[in-house]
Amino acid sequence: MAHTHSSGSFLDSFRQPKAVWAVAFACVISFMGIGLVDPIxxxxxxxxxxxxxxxxxxxxxxxxVTAVAMLITGxxxxxxxxxxxxxVGLVIIVVFAALAxxxxxxxxxVGFRAGWGLGNALFIATSLAVIVGSATGGFGGAIILYEAALGVGIASGPLLGGVLGNISWRGPFFGVAVLMLIALVATIVFVPSTPKPAEKSSILEPIMALRHRSLATTSVTGLLYNWGFFTILGYAPFLMxxxxxxxxxxxxxWGILVAIFAVFGAPMLxxxxxxxxxxxxxLIGMALACLVIGIFSGSQSVVIGATIASGIFVGLNNTLVTTAVMSIAPVQRSVASATYGFVRFIGGGLAPFAAGKLVEHYNDHVPFVLGAVAVVIAAVVLSTVHGALTDADTEEQQTESHERADAESAVTEIPAVEGEAVMAETALREDRAVAQRR
Known part of the structure; x- marks a missing residue:
């Protein structure tokens, strides 16, 4: 997600057409799917x-499946x-969530979750573009709304999964199917038909984009970071x-912290x-959270505390790593997003299964220590594009400075123009009064 918050205030971001709200609601439900199964x-x-x-x-x-499907979404x-x-993405999610x-x-x-992943890829890769294209208040306002939807979805997914899962393990799956069906109807009714792009994308574009060092480097950073992130998300529940x-x-x-630091903390820091x-x-904070869980895996309170605290670093990383990709990738944003999504979700998908196997062959400590090492390596890999990230920040600051200067100039000119208009109107009245006296 790119962060250009210069357009519109936070409140202005929520004054949107029905089409935007329909897609944003669907985004919330889609992002629920990430943590929905944790409690069960x-x-x-x-x-x-x-x-x-x-x-x-x-x-x-x-x-x-979400990762691989990212390659075909464009x-x-x-x-x-x-x-x-x-x-199409929403229909697939509804069907496979119900089947699960x-x-x-x-x-x-497991098989039906794979089908769910296909629908999720089609949906999440397109939803941001639709929100940006339909939202009022500029690009920045659309991004704030998208991030808010992501945060609400990630936070509420585990809560819904816990409430429905307390009744039956089937509850969370049927709950998502019903909510996504509502989102599907809202999308059909409120989102206007969009024209097909003038140029058709190639299925190889996201793979070919990995030739660019900056995009490849930040994508590998995302993969390594997600290894630690999904080790916690996928295996920590078994320790609690x-x-x-x-x-x-x-x-x-945990999700509340993800939302707060993704929407507010990341831009501020x-x-x-x-x-x-x-x-x-x-990244260092995320590595420490993994390491603490790994060392004290037998302590319920420590595992719970470190898992919740990791939400701070997840929120910051989710926003800033994605922003970095969009800032320094020398390709179209849609292609960069697909490439980054493909690489990072591979790490997120393999980490929980690897954690389970490592515990079976060794002990509870090993997967989390490995996750901590992976995240530290992510920081080292990221350092190789330090200069490009700094240049992107400088360019963004210069752009915002120019926008502020233009805005201040426009505000300064308004009184002058208004003054000239008043003087002209006064002169006209005096001329009319003289003419009437004559």
């Missing part, structure tokens, strides 16, 4: 007689249009020994310290 992971393991590594495949199938939307891509809820084995759920409802409450607190320094701090 232990109950799935016990009720379906599955090992933790088998259960973590719910993340792996979902995210790996190709698809350039041929069928943005609205049609949204609708009706499943009878962990293998079936909590009910589905209590797990939902833990990850709700970026403006004060710059993108590189803020990202180094966030």
């Amino acid at each position: 992971l232990p109950s799935l393991s016990s009720q379906l007689d599955a090992t933790p590594s088998q259960v973590t495949l719910l993340f792996t199938s979902y995210l790996v 190709w698809f939307s350039s041929r069928f249009g943005a609205k049609q891509t949204l609708v 809820g009706a499943s009878g084995s962990i293998a079936e759920i 020994n909590l009910s589905a409802l209590k797990l939902g409450a833990v990850f709700f607190c 970026k403006s004060r310290f710059g993108t590189p320094k803020t990202l180094y701090g966030a």
Whole structure:
């Protein structure tokens, strides 16, 4: 996500047409899917007689398919249009979420989550473009609204999963199917038809874009960071020994921190310290959270506290790494987004399954220590494009300075123009009065 908040205030970002609200609502539900299954992971393991590594495949199938499908989203939307891509993505999510809820084995759920991932890729890759294209108040306002939707979805997903999962493990899947069906109807009714792009995208564009060092470097940073992030998200619930409802409450607190630091914390820290320094701090913080869980994996309170605290660093990283990609990638934003999504979701998808296997062969400490090492390496990799990130910050500051100068100039000119108008009107009245006296 790019952050250009110069256009419009925070409140102005929420005065939007119905089409924008329809897509934003769908975004909330879509992002719920990321953490929705967290509270029910232990109950799935016990009720379906599955090992933790088998259960973590719910993340792996979902995210790996999402990653691969990112490569075709531009190709698809350039041929069928943005609205049609949204609708197809939502239909796929509704169908496969319902099928997952009706499943009878962990293998079936894993398979249907893969189908869910395909729909999610089509939807999330297109939703930002639709919001930006339909929103009032400029690009910055649209981005704020998109980030707010992301934050609400990530925070409320585990809570909904905990409440419905406390009734039955099937509840969260059916709940998403119903909510996405409402979002589908809203999208069909309120989002206007969009014309197909003049040029059709090639399916190879996102792969070819990896030839650019800056994009490849930031994408690898995203992969390594997501390895740590999804190690916590996918395996920490097994260490907490909590009910589905209590797990939902833990990850709700985590999600609130993700939302706050993604929407407010990241722009504030970026403006004060710059993108590189803020990202180094966030990555080191994420590595420490992983390491603490790894060292004290037997302490329930420490695992819960470190997991919730990791939301701070997840929020900062989600915003700033994506911003960095959009700022320094020498390709179109849609292509950069698809390339980055493909690489980083691979890391997010493989990490939970690897964590389960490492625990089975070694112990609870190993996957989190490995996650901490991966995130530290991410900071080192990112440092190789330090100069490009600094240049992007400088360019953004210069652009904002010019915009402010133009705005101040316009405000200064208004009284002068108004004064000239008053003088002209006064002279005209005097001329009329003289003419009447004559």
